Amino acid sequence: MAAELDLSLLTAPRPAGLSLAPTSDGFSERQWKILMAFMNTVIPAIQYQELLTEPAGFSVVSLSKDEYSRTVSQLAVTASPDASSEVFEAYLAERPADSEAFAEVLRSVLFQVPQAKRKQLQLLLSILSTCAGSLILTGYKSPITRLPAADRIKILHRWRTSSLWTVRSLFKTMTTLGKLVFMRTSTTFDLLTGFPSVPPSWKATPSYPYEFLQFQPPTSPSREGGAVEIETDVVIVGSGCGAGVCAWRLANSAGPSVRVLVLEKGHHFDASCFPMSQKYALSNLYEAGGVIESDDGSMTVTAGSCFGGGGTVNWSAGLQTQDFVRREWAKERNLPFFESPEFQASLDMVCESMGVLADNLKPNHGNRTLLDGAAKLGYQGKIVPQNCGNTEHHDGHCTLGCWRGEKKGPVNGWFPEAAKNGVKFAEGMAVDRVLFEQVSGKKVAKGVTGVWTAKGSGEKIRVVVKAKKVIVSGGSLWSPIVLMNSGLKNPHIGKSLYLHPTNFVAAVFDEEVKPWEGGSLTSVVGSLENLDGKGHGVKLEAMSMMPSFCMPFLPWASGPEYKLLASKYRHMNVFIAICRDRDTGHVYRDPEAGVPRIAYSPSDFDRAHNLAGMVSLAKILRAQGAREIHPCVPGFPPFIRSSTNRAHSDTDAGDTDKAATATSTAHETADDDTESDEAAFAAWLRAFEEFGNKPPVTPFASAHQMGSCRMSALERDGVVDPRGRVWGTQGLYVADASVFPSASGVNPMVTVMAVADWIAQGVCEDLAADAAVGPSSRL
Template sequence: MFEMFEANGLLMTHDGRFRFMAGAILGGGSVVNWAASLKTPDAIIEEWSVDKGIATFAREGYTAAMESVCKRIGVTERVIREGFQNQILRKGCEKLGLDVTVVPRNSSDEHYCGSCSFGCKTGDKRGTNITWLVDAVDNSAVILTQCRAEKLILADTETGRRKKKRCLGVTASISNTTINKIEINAKVTVVACGSLMTPGLLSSSGLKNRNIGRGLHIHPILMAWGYFPEKNSSFNGAAHEGEIMTSLHYVFEIDSTTPNITLETPALGPGTFAALVPWVSGKDMKERLAKYARTSHIFVTVRDEGVGEVKGGMVKYRLTKADEENLTTGLRRALRILVAAGAEEVGTYRSDGQRLKCDGVEEEDLEKFLETVDAPPGVVSMSRWWTHSFTAHQMGCCRMGATEEEGAVDGYGESWEAEGLYVCDASVLPTALGVNPMITTQSTAYCISKRLAALMKKKQD
């Protein structure tokens, strides 16, 4: 984990409320992603292309890009064997008459690895490290690992040019016994450090656009759990086994087809589980840890209205009231699903060990319990009750915009301030997405790079 995530997996917002899971390995987030490969919702494509006026998301070209991406990384929707947690989510939804959807994944139909959050041990999940980056190397690209971009090389352009700067390359530090600094000169420089790190590189290099570092969206996460003892259970396996995500439930707003609330299942190893369990007593802690293998989790994530900022090495973010209400709605729905699936006990990760014994529970008792469930503040809030909150989807800190006032880069990913400088990661997404952003990020990168390659070829000709 220390080698695979930004800040060793311990990066948090300035107030300690949200912990960031952001890939920092060759292949980035696709290496640690849980294989979910959801296409950009139609309503979002419409919003970005029409309402925001961003050319990259013009429907025909962007839809074709998504198809190309899904084909290259081998996305499938067929499930041969479903894991313990996904069996429970599906069964609970069916019992309540709720829609449950199959999660498309960039892995084979028979994939049953529970370790994809640390890179797929079987090599079956097709992250960029075994797809696009291999293609690049096969076409003479050189990849430098243990290398950190420090500063963009910017030069003044001729008087009268629309852009005052031109990017000539980048300087970087490298972990090597003989070389510790390198300079790379390039006709075109593409920045793809991720939503949390790209803004710092642009700002420290002298770029001034006010949108750099602003507009962060994070798809905030809270979790519910249910204990399903093996005796007399129809659910096979253990929490850490099987494909991480194969089923999901969307909670729709009445007047929208864009999911604001999504319920899915997480990867949660025994170490993380132990760190999350609230301390009630020594006896309780031992009992909870002993039940790890048969404790199923459902997490709720929302398409957040709240926006944050990455500045000076610090991440600031606040939920809106609507976000907190959506998280509460999702958490209560998740608990209902776990109860319907037959859990012996359900609960949240609120600091007081909030839980409910389900044996013989009446609807009235369940309702009373659910009324006490909400979205508590973070660890350092000094509130009576608090909880652990997470985010694995960061986007929007260098968003595309139709004008310089609306975005840090234009509708094709190029900097408004410097010629030959492009941003090509999730930080260019104009708003929160509402679903796992891997396909959207790769499809956006596909569109940007395809156009860039055509421009460079035209200049050579």
């Protein structure tokens, strides 16, 4: 526990027993060789002939000495001043084949892919390992392991431009895997760019000394087949933003005799463990290692899965629900509460309790670029308040865990007071389902059951928690799964899933920007939030610049070109166009693993809004002097200012021979305000709008999942009633983003907390009503 630590002895975050997911992925040696051949194509070694340690053309891109020297010179322009020529050479030579860590993390990532999708990949790799299969899928008789680098690049680009969705998705799968795992395991990237994996000002900060229930195997069998049985009054499933406020409200308003237990399937990490390393953070803090894909591969979904949930890993944005969204929910969805003083009171209480701060924030380079560029173009930009306890919270590493303890989410904000008032906690407790009894013909929640996994030993024990009230707050992915597992047949469970689909634009600046410094998200541009006149459109924001978050979305034209682009990280910012989606998908239960599966593809309607946002971002970035503008859309060239007014890199992504060498991306500086440059930029924008952002090749991502247990005024229209009670049951509530009637349109943390506060107030009232009529009616 935190109270037992001598924090003064720590000079860097504690490992705290960090581990990756299991790595028994079931890939055969032959399948693995094919996969690693693709990884070595996505991230190849680059050497010149005199330094070659093996035959060129396979996992090594060979350059002449002059070409190699020019490439090193390009690295030097944007590298850390402390990077030596030895670091340049090591970075260029680094490749997956030589890295045990790369293989370890890759196996861990693949293990967390649903088994059905993993089997599809294994089958594909087996086919590619044969001459006949290779000919069908690549156009080459020889398997990829026998092909030179230039031919491998051609194969990937043929997949990218295929008429078949599934083939195009192969391009995205292979390139994304290579980029993601490289950024999590590279031994040279930090040295090259100067990125500090541990903030220079780091010091150990104490966390609240939580105590978590421990379980022992039962000495006698129970009705649940040998499970441990415990009792409480209210059990909360999940520990994210909704759960945090529910626990706090119950602890403060339900009365001292009401026992509350919070169950979290992930684990708690003390602040002295933060920020976690790039290698381990995704496995320990995020659902499925942070790389959940929709069934068709078009969307990558990121969700917190640790004590505190999304409140532990989000970017601190404290935005209240907008009036036009509240009006839609109140009028069109017939839920007048959302325009009531009571809802506003909950919003204000949440912000006041967390010390949500907007005044005196100092945006970093990326956020200032967005605000200043928007002002030049007449867009409306504003500072994004932070839930940071009235501090400025300049911590760009916070999505890897808040080492300062300033982010007042569940762990640092709501749970400490709840714990002091008697709320209990259990980590490692994966709830399967809600338990019901039939009482007078009604389905009455009586508790939950699940499997508890001991931290460290991994011992698993089934636990039954008997309770009078059950609040499911597992987020929009898991809450519907718990309800489905519980035998509820409401057809709306899992439906109406909103994801705020997001596209990306990267920019490289002449000046050094050190993008990891300062708060991640402290500005927003809202001028495009109502493109259809009905509240659907995009917001423009800066994104977290942790390498494993932003760099995998950069476009890939060839391995060498990607390495050169990534090397500019010290001079780079990445921005997002985040769409309030009109059209929805759904969540369902994987029939084998039981985990959430996502069926969602960005619609043409919503993608058009994303594209408009990307175009506006490009305009803002040019107005702010960006030297290079890279829409994260594979196959479309960047805009690069130059004395010859070139509208893109000399390297054509379709010219794989040039892409293999990636030595022709250098450009000259010049007067950027010439008429010809304006014309070139206008032509480039027109070409970009025509090229578009079609999935599955274009990366779409989601950090906001909403609506899968929708609130409704009538039982026929949703999953929960206006007080969060699950239709057709008693004593069962849902309190998280899954109850949203539609997409919130802003980062949903504050909205989740305010809705949870309202629902928890109702739980307190229901408990009081049960007590008032006597024990005979208490359930």
